[in-house]
Amino acid sequence: MKRLLSLVLNGRRREDAIGETTLLLDYLRETLGFTGTKRGCDGGECGACTVLIEGEPALACLTLAARCEGRKVETIEGLAGTGRLSRLQQAFHEKLGTQCGFCTPGMIMSAEALLRANSHPDEAAIREALGGNLCRCTGYVKIIEAVQAAAAKP
Amino acid sequence: MKTAGSAQPLIDGIEKVTGRARYSADLPAAHALVGEILRSPIAHGEIVRIDTTRARAFPGVHAVITGEDCDVPYGILPIAHNEYPLARGKVRYWGEAVAAVAADDAATARKALELIEVEYRPLPVYTSAQAARAPGAVPLHAEKPGNIEREVSNSFGDVDGGFAAADLVREQRFFYAEVAHAQMEPDCALAEYDPERGRLTMQSVSQVPYYVHLTLSQCLKMDPSAVRVVKPFVGGGFGHRTETLPFEVIAALLARAVGGAVKVELSREQTFVVHRARPETEIRLKIGLRKSGEILAVDAEVVQRGGAYAGYGIVTILYAGALIQALYRVPAVRYRGFRVYANTPPCGPMRGHGSVDMRHAFETLLDTMAEELGLDPFAVRRANLLEAPHRTLNDLQVNSYGLPACLDWVEQASGWQARRKALPRGRGLGMACSHYVSGAAKPVHWTGEPHATVNLRLDFDGSITLLTGAADIGQGSSTLLAMVAAEALGLGLERFRVVAADSALTPKDNGSYSSRVSFMVGNAALAAGKELQRVLTAAAAHRLEAHPSDIECVDERYRVAGTDRSISYQEAVRAALAGTGPVTVTGTYTVPPELQGGKFRGAGVGPSPGFSYAAQAVEVSVDEGTGEVKLEKVWVAHDCGFAINRLAVEGQVQGAVWMGMGQACSERTEFSVEGRPLRANFLDYGMATTMDSPPIEVQIVESRDPNGPYGAKEASEAALAGFLPAFTSAVAQAVGVQAYELPLTPDRLLEAMEKARTWKR
Numbered sequence: 021m022k023r024l025l026s027l028v029l030n031g032r033r034r035e036d037a038i039g040e041t042t043l044l045l046d047y048l049r050e051t052l053g054f055t056g057t058k059r060g061c062d063g064g065e066c067g068a069c070t071v072l073i074e075g076e077p078a079l080a081c082l083t084l085a086a087r088c089e090g091r092k093v094e095t096i097e098g099l100a101g102t103g104r105l106s107r108l109q110q111a112f113h114e115k116l117g118t119q120c121g122f123c124t125p126g127m128i129m130s131a132e133a134l135l136r137a138n139s140h141p142d143e144a145a146i147r148e149a150l151g152g153n154l155c156r157c158t159g160y161v162k163i164i165e166a167v168q169a170a171a172a173k174p
Numbered sequence: 175m176k177t178a179g180s181a182q183p184l185i186d187g188i189e190k191v192t193g194r195a196r197y198s199a200d201l202p203a204a205h206a207l208v209g210e211i212l213r214s215p216i217a218h219g220e221i222v223r224i225d226t227t228r229a230r231a232f233p234g235v236h237a238v239i240t241g242e243d244c245d246v247p248y249g250i251l252p253i254a255h256n257e258y259p260l261a262r263g264k265v266r267y268w269g270e271a272v273a274a275v276a277a278d279d280a281a282t283a284r285k286a287l288e289l290i291e292v293e294y295r296p297l298p299v300y301t302s303a304q305a306a307r308a309p310g311a312v313p314l315h316a317e318k319p320g321n322i323e324r325e326v327s328n329s330f331g332d333v334d335g336g337f338a339a340a341d342l343v344r345e346q347r348f349f350y351a352e353v354a355h356a357q358m359e360p361d362c363a364l365a366e367y368d369p370e371r372g373r374l375t376m377q378s379v380s381q382v383p384y385y386v387h388l389t390l391s392q393c394l395k396m397d398p399s400a401v402r403v404v405k406p407f408v409g410g411g412f413g414h415r416t417e418t419l420p421f422e423v424i425a426a427l428l429a430r431a432v433g434g435a436v437k438v439e440l441s442r443e444q445t446f447v448v449h450r451a452r453p454e455t456e457i458r459l460k461i462g463l464r465k466s467g468e469i470l471a472v473d474a475e476v477v478q479r480g481g482a483y484a485g486y487g488i489v490t491i492l493y494a495g496a497l498i499q500a501l502y503r504v505p506a507v508r509y510r511g512f513r514v515y516a517n518t519p520p521c522g523p524m525r526g527h528g529s530v531d532m533r534h535a536f537e538t539l540l541d542t543m544a545e546e547l548g549l550d551p552f553a554v555r556r557a558n559l560l561e562a563p564h565r566t567l568n569d570l571q572v573n574s575y576g577l578p579a580c581l582d583w584v585e586q587a588s589g590w591q592a593r594r595k596a597l598p599r600g601r602g603l604g605m606a607c608s609h610y611v612s613g614a615a616k617p618v619h620w621t622g623e624p625h626a627t628v629n630l631r632l633d634f635d636g637s638i639t640l641l642t643g644a645a646d647i648g649q650g651s652s653t654l655l656a657m658v659a660a661e662a663l664g665l666g667l668e669r670f671r672v673v674a675a676d677s678a679l680t681p682k683d684n685g686s687y688s689s690r691v692s693f694m695v696g697n698a699a700l701a702a703g704k705e706l707q708r709v710l711t712a713a714a715a716h717r718l719e720a721h722p723s724d725i726e727c728v729d730e731r732y733r734v735a736g737t738d739r740s741i742s743y744q745e746a747v748r749a750a751l752a753g754t755g756p757v758t759v760t761g762t763y764t765v766p767p768e769l770q771g772g773k774f775r776g777a778g779v780g781p782s783p784g785f786s787y788a789a790q791a792v793e794v795s796v797d798e799g800t801g802e803v804k805l806e807k808v809w810v811a812h813d814c815g816f817a818i819n820r821l822a823v824e825g826q827v828q829g830a831v832w833m834g835m836g837q838a839c840s841e842r843t844e845f846s847v848e849g850r851p852l853r854a855n856f857l858d859y860g861m862a863t864t865m866d867s868p869p870i871e872v873q874i875v876e877s878r879d880p881n882g883p884y885g886a887k888e889a890s891e892a893a894l895a896g897f898l899p900a901f902t903s904a905v906a907q908a909v910g911v912q913a914y915e916l917p918l919t920p921d922r923l924l925e926a927m928e929k930a931r932t933w934k935r
Contacts, residue, residue, distance in 0.1 A: 065856040096192065121191075159831060160864045162825055
């Protein structure tokens with residue numbers, strides 16, 4: 021059974037037909053072609069699919085798309101809205117918070133949620149906020165430095 | 175120098191932080207059918223019968239293939255091709271591909287898989303090297319009785335004489351769990367077959383698109399010119415994607431069967447089962463030392479459980495022996511290695527290929543023997559340093575050697591001398607050294623071509639496109655190559671675009687493995703840059719009516735030195751293109767013959783044009799109640815010859831140390847007695863998060879290798895192996911228990927501490 025889903029995705033209102041059991045991740049990637057949100061595991065292990073729902077981080081692979089009815093959803097594609105990089109994107113780029121880049125969208129979305137809630141997090145708070153996002157390239161060192169650099173920007 | 179030696183963000187970094195980077199699974203594929211693979215539910219057995227009739231008849235199914243559809247075995251070494259994309263006659267590990275389906279969508283494809291009937295006759299399952307080698311064991315491969323894929327035996331120098339002359343001889347056994355690459359991107363391939371032209375285009379996650387190209391043309395019996403391999407963004411490799419992998423060939427077979435496009439996307443569990451990583455390894459090691467700490471003799475025996483197929487097995491077992499040397503002066507070595515087939519997924523190359531487990535064993539035994547002799551860990555290393563240039567007993571040529579400077583920095587930065595003895599119980603500081611090759615001096619496929627080729631293409635708009643077959647898999651190779659070319663030309667980095675790894679456009683490359691790209695492809699980029707510089711300078715000289723040797727390029731103007739006569743870069747480009755049209759130059763690199771190693775059997779594995787070095791110290795605190803180890807800090811110095819991109823070198827070294835940390839502390843695969851994988855997901859596998867990961871301070875040491883591009887060597891592998899022994903040494907200092915088996919998980923450490931207490935009582 022299909023149903024209509026109305027939501028605000030990256031600031032734009034839209035309406036799409038989805039299955040009752042369609043995962044938010046499949047809706048974004050397969051239905052819409054928003055492939056910035058990644059599938060890195062078989063469910064809830066890696067954080068690569070982290071998006072924001074009403075500003076809160078959520079795993080798109082464990083969220084039914086239907087649960088987003090009427091809500092605001094943000095993905096990595098929404099962060100550089102004006103074409104300019106967000107402060108986190110800029111910092112991840114400049115500080116090499118990204119290597120292969122596969123975990124990066126999820127990592128940046130988790131960090132975005134953190135900085136909205138706490139504009140000057142200490143290192144422990146950053147580590148905790150990113151604790152559900154795995155990265156295999158960086159050892160997390162430059163990721164943490166990138167979040168610190170973004171937080172330090174005015 | 176302006177560009178080389180600076181700290182540059184990745185040339186493709188903006189795509190990565192905006193989500194615009196398209197990895198294999200992100201490629202537009204609305205036109206593609208979905209491929210799914212039927213996997214063996216047993217780890218060893220004969221295939222008696224496969225019936226695909228019902229699957230073929232299922233609505234929405236477009237093709238079903240089995241082992242019947244490909245009778246060409248493949249593998250990595252030309253002498254060890256023994257794997258088929260779909261099993262033929264026999265399955266040898268749980269999860270091995272048996273059949274595959276292309277269908278309208280994934281749900282249909284999965285239903286069709288359930289309709290394929292396969293009858294197996296089970297055989298005994300061997301999940302350890304010991305069981306596979308036991309008398310009477312059924313051979314996995316008929317031509318390899320005893321399940322020994324390769325036995326290596328070599329000896330250099332007077333080993334027995336060395337032990338006889340030694341003041342202290344000790345022997346120890348070590349055991350290492352198998353680990354996995356666990357790159358973040360699951361495996362995926364998009365294959366498109368054009369039946370009108372008989373052509374195949376493959377986009378996949380490969381580190382070595384050239385091998386994929388070769389293997390596809392062989393397995394599909396197609397002329398190589400009818401195959402095109404394109405590498406999209408790749409989400410990490412670490413060795414997982416060096417060989418051509420079964421799902422890549424399966425995707426191509428399905429695409430041809432349906433006459434169109436097929437996408438095969440593997441789950442995380444299936445990606446773990448593809449495996450090709452570091453084998454379960456047992457080591458027996460004996461070292462003889464003088465009182466001074468000087469190494470006199472080494473005797474080592476290594477057994478690796480290589481899994482079900484050959485893959486890189488022979489290379490891995492050879493590396494484990496070869497890289498005992500070239501870190502310290504070792505005057506006598508005996509080595510025996512056994513690569514064993516077993517009913518587990520095939521092993522392969524993984525970051526630090528072949529060297530890691532042996533390095534832990536060696537550094538650990540050296541450390542404990544130094545303690546017996548009353549020597550400081552730094553002192554025993556310093557008693558065995560090389561002096562470059564140095565040729566080892568096994569013909570490895572060391573031309574630059576920054577290890578002494580690495581040791582000095584780590585000792586000072588960690589506060590070793592002042593702090594180590596003052597640490598309270600439960601806290602420890604350990605150190606170790608490690609090294610790695612900057613590319614294997616002998617390519618796997620000897621063709622007579624240069625080891626690396628780069629093209630630079632200059633057109634009317636003044637942009638320069640660097641064309642390389644080297645796969646950027648996140649390590650930053652495209653950025654590095656552009657930086658080298660920009661430096662050689664004296665132009666800004668923003669003029670460059672890089673096209674990496676599209677066989678229709680880019681020159682063939684031997685691939686991103688054994689840390690060869692910085693050194694070999696870097697040298698080719700340097701040669702290409704110099705050649706284009708010569709072309710532009712000659713054109714400018716012609717326009718300025720001067721001799722080319724009098725032309726200098728400063729701030730993108732070509733000037734007759736000592737005069738104010740100059741033309742802009744754009745004018746020089748116009749002059750260069752006049753008459754000839756757009757210019758493409760070629761730069762190549764070939765490893766000099768004297769760096770390609772010796773003549774003995776197995777001498778091809780180990781030689782490299784440049785060896786990189788690392789030293790590190792690790793500080794831990796141990797909770798003696800729970801066995802939990804907190805990593806306080808790592809100090810690591812890496813000799814990369816010259817850091818072309820300082821930012822990338824730091825990132826690579828941190829990543830390598832951290833990957834060593836995973837193997838030391840928590841990571842392992844595991845199989846049930848039936849051969850079923852028990853940890854084929856990130857959580858059970860034991861990958862560390864931000865909460866378990868230490869600060870890693872990196873010092874770059876630059877020994878300026880005489881053959882590297884601007885003196886550069888590799889930067890991403892050497893530091894991995896050293897973490898393991900530095901860590902176990904730190905734990906030993908903290909709680910008096912030395913680990914000979916990894917990973918050192920809290921339960922194992924608790925058990926070892928308990929044993930030590932019982933023993934004391």
